Amino acid sequence: MEKLANNSIKGLKRITSYKLLLLLFLISQVNLAQETSLESGQKYILGGIEVTGLQSYNEQTVKTYTGLRIGQEITVPGEEISAVIKKLWGLELFSDVAMYQTKIEDGKVFLELNILERPTLSKVTIYGIKKRKIQAIIDDTDLKKGKKITESLIANTKGYLENKYKKQGYLNAKTTIATAKDTSGTNSESMVINVKKGDKVKISDIVFEGNDKLAAKRLKKALKNTKQKKFYRFWKKSKYIEDDFREDLSALVDAYAEKGYRDARVLSDTFVKINENNIALKIKVEEGDKYYFGDINFVGNSVYNDQILTRVLGIRKGDTYNGVLLKKQIADDSKPDAQDLTNLYQNNGYLFSSINPVEVSAVNDTIDFEIRIIEGKETFLDHVTVTGNDKTNDHVIFRELRTKPGQKYSKDNIIRSIRELGQLGFFDAEQIAPDVLNPDPNSGTVDINYSLVEAGSSQIELQGGYGGGGFIGTLGLSFNNFSIQNIFKGESYKPVPMGDGQTFALRLQASRTFRVYSLNFSEPWLGGRKPVRFNLSFSRTQQFASNFSNQGQIQVDKDRGFAITGVSAGLAKRVQWPDDFFTISHSLGYQLYEFNDYNIGLFNFGNGRSNAVTYTVGLSRSSQGPSRIFPMSGSNFEITAKFTPPYSLFSGKDFKAISNSIDEKSERLFEIGQNPSTIQEQQEFQELQADIEDLEEERFKWLEYYKVKFKGDWYTTLIDKLVLRTNAEFGFLGNYNQDIGDVPFERFFVGGDGLGNFTLDGRDVVQLRGYENSSLTPFVTNAISGQQQQDGGVIYNKFSMELRYPLTLKPSASIYGLAFLEAGNAFNNFNEYNPFQLKRSAGVGLRIFMPAFGLLGIDFGYGFDEDLRPQSIGNGPSGWQTHFIIGQQF
Structure with missing residues (x-):
C-alpha cells in the first residue's frame, strides 16, 4: 500500500501546468447551471433573469422586488446577488431561494432565480378546546386563512398554547401540530392542532426551611395566590402558576419586613413532582436578625413641622422595623386618598415635592432614618x-x-x-x-x-309585578339630563332638550284595581350659583273597590273607590359642616283624600274627605362612589322626619268624646251585625253605620301624625372588586293625640321584592327577599266585621348584608352578581316592637343595568321563618321565593 501511494504522488507531479489549466476549464463548463461560487467574482452586464418555481406569485412582481435591472453592471458572484437572496429570505414566504448562472456570452451574464414557495394555510382544526374558545385562540395566534406556514409559526403557536394553559395551572399541557396537503387549493395545507391540557396540577404541600422566627402558617398566609390544597378552600384554588408564585415570593419577603426582619430573603425555591396532578413546593429562607426603628429625623421640611410629619408618619422610635409600613406611610400607591406624607404635601399644593427615607446608620439592632424632603415650588x-x-x-x-x-x-x-x-x-x-x-x-x-365618556342618562322604566290580585305594570319616562330652558327650541330636541342636568319624569302605574299618575321636575342648582336642589312633584292616585267572586276571580267596581291628589315642593342644600357630603332638605306637601262609597278598613267612613298638610325635613350624607351603579366605597345615610300640624291642640273639638262614641257605636254595631233579628235592629244597624262614618270623618278630617325614617348603606371593598354592602333601616309612625290614634295612611309594608312603590296611600314598601310581597306586615282583626285585615305596620326595622362582584362595568351594560343575608319585621305598635324579633332570609341574585332601561334583576331568596299571614301560621318557613327586580333603583 505504501508503494502504491508513492507511485501515485509521482504520477501527479508529472502533470504539466497547461494540462492542469485545461482540466479546470472543463470542470467549470460541466453543468453551467450549477450554483455559483462566492469565493471570487467577475463583473458582467446583466443580460437577463428568469424566475422559476413560482406557483402563486407573479414572475414580474418577484423580478421587480429583487431590484435587478437588465443592462446593469453586476458582479458574479458578488454583493448584489447576496443582497437579493437575503431580501427574499426575509419575507418568510419561501422555503428555499437559490440564484444560478445559466450562461455567459459577449460579456453578459444570464441568471436563474429558483424559488420554493412555502405552503399557504387553508384551514385550522383544533381539538381539546371548547368550541366557544376556538375563535379566540385563532385570533391570538394569527392562524388566518392564507397565512404562510413557517417553522416559527408552528413553534410560536405551540409555545403560546402550552404557556397559556400552564399559566392556568395545567403544568402538563401538551400541544401537537400537524399539517397536510390540501388539494382544494394551490400549494395549500391544512393544520390540525391537538391540545391536551390534562388535569390542573395542585399544590399538595408547601414546606418552608430556615423559618425559626415566623411560623409556616404565617408564611403560607403571605402567599396570596399560591395556596396549599385544602378540602374547604374554594375562593383561591391551589393551582401552581409561575408568575403568581414569583410575585408571592416578594410578598413573603415583605411579610418578614413587616415583622422587623429587613434582611430576610429567599435562598431557593423548588417544586417536587408528586404525581401527574400534584406537586410540593419547598422554599428555603434566610431570616436574619430583627431590627427596630431608631431616630427618625426630617430634613428639608419648612411647610410642615416635625411634629405634624411624625404624627402622619405614625412610626415612633423603638417600634419594630416595618419596611412595608414605612413605604406606605411615605407613599401608599394602593390608595389614591391614603393618609401618607406624599398626599399631605400634594393635597396642599406641592405637586413637585419628593420624599425619600434614607438609612443613616444601623447599630446593632437599631436603624436610624432621615426622611429627606424636597418640597419644591407651590403649585397652582x-x-x-x-x-x-x-x-x-x-x-x-x-x-x-x-x-x-x-x-x-x-x-x-x-x-x-x-x-x-x-x-x-x-x-x-x-x-x-x-x-x-x-x-x-x-x-x-x-x-x-x-x-369623559357620555353615558345614557335618560331611561325608559318598564316595571312589572304581581300583587293585589293582579298584574301591576309601570311605564315611565325619566330624562335625567334635561334642559327646560330649551323646551321651546325645536332644534334642541334630540329627542328631547338635554344638557342642563335637570330631571323631568313622567310615570304611569296601573293594575285592574288602581291607577297612579305622577310628574316630577328637579333642578339641582337653583339659580346656577349654589348646589341648592329644587323639586316639584304632582301625583294622582285612584283605588277602585274590588272583591273576589265565587269562582275566585277578582271583580272591580270603578264607580266606587277613593283617590289621593298630592302636590309637593322642596329645597335641598349641600352644606359644609360637618363636611361637604351633608345635605339638608325641606319640603312642603298637601294631600287630598277623597272617598266615594268605599271603606278601606283602616277607619270607618266610606264617603267624605280627609286632608293633610305636611312638612318634611331631612339630613343625609352621601359619600358612596365612584359610581352610582356599583359603589365600591363610602356610605349613604338619610334620616327624615315628616310632620303635620297638631290640629287637635287648637281645633276645640273633644276628640276623646268622639273616640268614645265611635267605640260605643262600633261595639253595638258588632253585636247587631252578628245576629240581626228584627227590622228595628236592621234600621239601627244602618243608623249606627252612618253615625260612625260621620264621626270618623270628623276625627280624620285633618290628618295629624309624625313619621321618622332612617336608612344607612355602607360599602367596603374586600378583595379586588368584591364589595360588601351593609344596610340598616328603621321607620316609625306616631301620633300627637291618643284619642285620635294612628292615621290609616303612611304605613310600612314589609316583605318581598320591594316593588309597587306607588303613592297609593303614602305607604313605604320595604324589600325583604325570601318572603312574598307585604307578607311580613302584621294582620289585625276588624272591630266591626271580625275579619283579618292588613293595615300596615307603624314601626319596622331591617338589616341586610350583600356581597357584590361585577361581571362587567361597561357603559352599554353593567352586570354584577350578589349574595345576601337579610332580616327584618314590622309591628302594629311601639309596645309590640322588638328589634331582635326578626324574620331572616338568604339568597343570591343578579343585576343588569342598561342606561335606557334602568336596573333589571332577579333574586332567589330563602325565608327561614314563617310569615305573618294567618294562613301561614304554623306552616313552617317561607322557603324559596323568586323576585324579579324591574326598574327598582339602586
Missing part, C-alpha cells in the same frame, strides 16, 4: 378643561369640579371631582380620567383635563 392650577362631553353642557360639569383655575393643586380635590362627576350619572364612571398636563416646576403651574 392654570387651566382646567373637560373633553368628551358631547351632550352635557360645560357649566353642568364645571360646577361639580373641586378644581378651579388659580387654586392650589390638590390631589384630594381631583379624587373628589371624579366622584362628583360619577355621581351625576351622565358619564361612565369607570372612564373618567384626569390628566395632569404641562407641569412646570419653575413657574409652579399645572393644567388638568378631565376626559
